[in-house]
Amino acid sequence: MDATKQWSVTVDIDEEENTTMAEATVRTPAGREVTGIGKADRNPLDPNVPAIGDELAVARALHDLSERLRHTTEKDISGITGQPSHVHR
Numbered sequence: 001m002d003a004t005k006q007w008s009v010t011v012d013i014d015e016e017e018n019t020t021m022a023e024a025t026v027r028t029p030a031g032r033e034v035t036g037i038g039k040a041d042r043n044p045l046d047p048n049v050p051a052i053g054d055e056l057a058v059a060r061a062l063h064d065l066s067e068r069l070r071h072t073t074e075k076d077i078s079g080i081t082g083q084p085s086h087v088h089r
Contacts, residue, residue, distance in 0.1 A: 002047025005029070005069075007027075009026045011023070013057060013058065014053050017048060018042040019040070019041050019059060020042075020053035021038070022037070022054070022057035023037055023061060024036045024038070025064065025065075034072055036061045036063065036064030036068055037064050038057040038063070038064060038067065039060065040053040040060070070089075074086060074087050
């Protein structure tokens with residue numbers, strides 16, 4: 001069966017002084033939410049360019065989300081097969 005699906009990721013960014021935090025969340029069609037967290041700290045000696053902190057924090061949150069979603073997939077496979085599962089990157 002061919003199908004086109006679309007999943008959306010919501011990214012929330014919070015900035016406080018020299019720290020930017022990002023949360024990237026995806027909700028699967030089954031209703032499961034998976035969230036990744038990312039953090040960027042600006043060196044006080046560096047120029048204040050908020051967009052750079054946003055980019056880095058979001059990149060780290062998306063990477064964390066990817067890892068967490070992969071682990072969720074491994075757990076789901078193990079639950080179906082009854083065997084340990086390891087999904088290769």
